[in-house]
Amino acid sequence: MLKRIYADNFRCLVNFELRLDIMNLLLGENGTGKTTVFEVLYRLQQFLSGNAKVLNVFPSSELTRWQASPIQRFELDLSVEGKQYAYSLAIEHDEDRRKARIKKESLLLDGQPLFEFEEGTAKLYHDNLTRGPEYPFDWTQSGLAVLQPRPDNKKLTRFRTEFAKIIVASVHPMRMSSESREEASALSRNMENFVSWYRYVSQEHQGAMFQLFQEVAKVLPGFSSFSLKEAGEAKVLKVLMKQPAGNGRQQITFDFSELSDGQRSLIALYSVLFALKDEGVSLFLDEPDNFITLRELQPWLSALKDLTGEGVEQAVLISHHPEIIDQLAIPSGRWFERDTNAPSRVSDQPKTQVDGLKPSEAMARGWTK
Amino acid sequence: MSDPVHTIILCEDLQLRCFIRRFLLKRGWHARQIREVALPAGGGAGVTWVRKNLPNELQAYRSRNALAETCLVVGCDADDKTVEGRIQRLTEACTAAGVPFRTNDERVALAVPKRNIETWLAYLRGTVVNEEDAYPKYKHESECRNQVAHLDEMSQKQHLEPEPPPPSLVLACEEFKRIRQ
Numbered sequence: 001m002l003k004r005i006y007a008d009n010f011r012c013l014v015n016f017e018l019r020l021d022i023m024n025l026l027l028g029e030n031g032t033g034k035t036t037v038f039e040v041l042y043r044l045q046q047f048l049s050g051n052a053k054v055l056n057v058f059p060s061s062e063l064t065r066w067q068a069s070p071i072q073r074f075e076l077d078l079s080v081e082g083k084q085y086a087y088s089l090a091i092e093h094d095e096d097r098r099k100a101r102i103k104k105e106s107l108l109l110d111g112q113p114l115f116e117f118e119e120g121t122a123k124l125y126h127d128n129l130t131r132g133p134e135y136p137f138d139w140t141q142s143g144l145a146v147l148q149p150r151p152d153n154k155k156l157t158r159f160r161t162e163f164a165k166i167i168v169a170s171v172h173p174m175r176m177s178s179e180s181r182e183e184a185s186a187l188s189r190n191m192e193n194f195v196s197w198y199r200y201v202s203q204e205h206q207g208a209m210f211q212l213f214q215e216v217a218k219v220l221p222g223f224s225s226f227s228l229k230e231a232g233e234a235k236v237l238k239v240l241m242k243q244p245a246g247n248g249r250q251q252i253t254f255d256f257s258e259l260s261d262g263q264r265s266l267i268a269l270y271s272v273l274f275a276l277k278d279e280g281v282s283l284f285l286d287e288p289d290n291f292i293t294l295r296e297l298q299p300w301l302s303a304l305k306d307l308t309g310e311g312v313e314q315a316v317l318i319s320h321h322p323e324i325i326d327q328l329a330i331p332s333g334r335w336f337e338r339d340t341n342a343p344s345r346v347s348d349q350p351k352t353q354v355d356g357l358k359p360s361e362a363m364a365r366g367w368t369k
Numbered sequence: 370m371s372d373p374v375h376t377i378i379l380c381e382d383l384q385l386r387c388f389i390r391r392f393l394l395k396r397g398w399h400a401r402q403i404r405e406v407a408l409p410a411g412g413g414a415g416v417t418w419v420r421k422n423l424p425n426e427l428q429a430y431r432s433r434n435a436l437a438e439t440c441l442v443v444g445c446d447a448d449d450k451t452v453e454g455r456i457q458r459l460t461e462a463c464t465a466a467g468v469p470f471r472t473n474d475e476r477v478a479l480a481v482p483k484r485n486i487e488t489w490l491a492y493l494r495g496t497v498v499n500e501e502d503a504y505p506k507y508k509h510e511s512e513c514r515n516q517v518a519h520l521d522e523m524s525q526k527q528h529l530e531p532e533p534p535p536p537s538l539v540l541a542c543e544e545f546k547r548i549r550q
Binding site: 021022023218299302309326327331360 | 391404408
């Protein structure tokens, strides 16, 4: 579970810290920094997932405009089976020369170092916390990301594995193609690659598909199953629906792209819940309520609440929808605020508590500020 | 079109609401059949909020029940009052609003834990409890899952143990028979 995220000198985040629980709802007006927090997380995932260059992931143009410092910092506290990982990254930007380099990168486990990079030198530590090799390394990419798994660095690579289990996404059904050219193990930020991701999870987690189909059938009456049909070098996601009784054929097949935006959103939302429900994923979903009817919101939210802490490790939602606000703001709200061209701030409580009104109504009146 | 909601939970407290919902799921309800009424912004809504909203929900229940079988579950803590006293106040609130309180044949169940839901949870963890003391709260409501499962098992056997169970829980089990599917 991600317990804390810290960012300094990234867009509107200046010396910004967000502490998270199992279930969280990020609340606040437009432009207060909620999605920016998700963006930090997504960028760090990109940075730690391979050979990404630091300037491509964190361009200097996204330094906080009113800050003079060239140093940008990010920190993560990740709890895994009671042990606490602390990841830290400091980037030094040179805007004039359009360059950036890693000033410092480190990973600690329960306060003990597993990896350190500073001044061009990387230091590795074994799983038993003894000093490992020390070597010069590239200033422009993560030294942690490129390490190959070995028997004596399981603790270090476990961090990467667990961090990669965080799904940071918004549902954009218009961008979802029904065609997939290759499997994708991770969902893209706007779920454009949903079908490629489905291809992957339907192979890797076949046991979960039956329940997923059952859940989708509840929200899409007549739904029977999905199938992936060959189409040249690609595969196309087909949706099999039951025919009304007495109507010749037993099933009728639709292309995924023929479904409505709302139906595709529902399929995506139930898929992220049930396709990986025993994999310990964390869901960071930005406005999952878009496109969904009122009748469908509470059942999906209830399913999310039921699974969170059981099969799903953690849920963090951003929403402006009254239905979600009224269910989650009281127990799980993280209230974002920001004055004009000032840094984002967050608190566990609204600035003003309003008794007697639903949280959404209090927000609609601007009385929580 | 998707199936309509069948059971409404009107409850003053998040933990009690979660407990009731999970118990219904154990007893055969589907998640989509249940709707939880949102609490007001203060969070600790209290019995006053339930009293205020109960007449409307009863009216809605009767209107809907004329078309399709519907249930209403009302939850509020007794706190330092008696369970009977709480139910009497609910009755009075309905009367004052010009809405008759539930009749014997209506599928309206009351869950009134005394002292509060934490008393039931402590009992279901195997603690010998009384209905006067305050017992610890869970950090997350969902932590009640094992206690819900335990109550489900015991209520199917129609025997609560350890003896004696909290009288308010015994009464709630009787209330459940009104809505049992």
